[in-house]
Amino acid sequence: MTWLDLPDDHPFGLHNLPYGVFSTAADGERRVGVRVGDHVLDLAACAEQSGMESAAVWRGGSLDAFLAEGRPAWTAAREWLQEHLTNDAQRDCVEPNLVPAAEVTMHLPFRVADFVDFYASEHHASNVGRIFRPDSEPLTPNWKHLPIGYHGRSSTVVVSGTDVVRPTGQRKPPSEPVPTFGPSVRLDIEAELGFVVGGPRTGLGDRVDLADADDHLFGVVLLNDWSARDLQAWEYVPLGPFLGKSFATSVSPWIVTTDALRDARVPLPGQDPQPLPYLSGDTVYGLDVHVEVEWNGTVVSRPEYRDMYWSPTQMLAHLSVNGASVSPGDLFGSGTISGAEPGTRGSFLELSWSGQDPVRLDDGSERTFLEDGDTVVLRATAPGPDGTVVGFGECSGTVRPAR
Ligand SMILES: O=C(O)/C=C/C(=O)CC(=O)CC(=O)O
Ligand SMILES: [Ca+2]
């Protein structure tokens, strides 16, 4: 307990300290912040006031420069923060730079370089396989040999709270002879974790080895990969998702560092067959993150990230094994988080089983896919050290009518 008087069980306690970018109504300027309890610390201002040499890295209203610095700088900053937030002697440089969290506007905290989305849940992949490809095996033959992914659209990654305009496009239900054009009628969500990559850019032709992947994993956000299932089902063969997913991807504003998630590491559920050597080693792990999906105020699902088949380190090793460069600001999604139980499915496609089994909300209404005006909020927590809780905050979005 320090002068900050933060309860030990606060989801944004001293064991968490996630990074984000905020502004206040006073001047609208974007600033790098660290969430501390119910406040946001203006990091550059605090660091400058205390005479910290590397304070400039937090100037400029984005985390880009800090992401590029790499693991040693991230660890040093965390230690510096924990020291400054607990030491009475530093109170003078911390206290004046704390802003109530309720008074800030949050922004996308970094420039998203490349965006990749994986498919790492065996339950999700099997469910979607059954729904989209009922005449084939649920899992494709490659699924347990490599973490399947596709390249998404980095410029449409948006921060929580941004409205999502219903996408328009082509779809062709099997019953129709020709495609039609119009607003999606099967708009869906995908509850995922997003991994924020940092450290120096790797060279073309180089790869990130599995053993070094953790040095490039700065932190984790909640990610909603909005998906227009009717557009997707018609367009995706044979090159994969395209316009059905590229119109918007929402992320939570606070990046929970991988350092804060050390105590949330768990063994993977088990990989059989053993992956090839470049995907095998002792730096694979799952994360004990409990996710919650809320639809217009009703919690409709509670996915558990520990059910995921592939480790985030394997995903990063795989996405660079061909020599593709890895850059600070790259973001990769885990893929939809679904468990074996119906109440743990991370998409409405699965929850409503392709629209056959409507989801009942607390207001008595029923849903299969999203309607205009609907709001979806993702939340998550993970265990921290000594019985503490690491909060992720929220990733929300409201659907607006097609234009
Ligand atoms: O199986 C398919 O054809 C498509 C699956 C998806 O839509 C999933 C995707 O975006 C990856 C994921 O979130 O797991
Ligand atoms: Ca996805």
Ligand SMILES: [Mg+2]
């Ligand atoms: Mg998307």
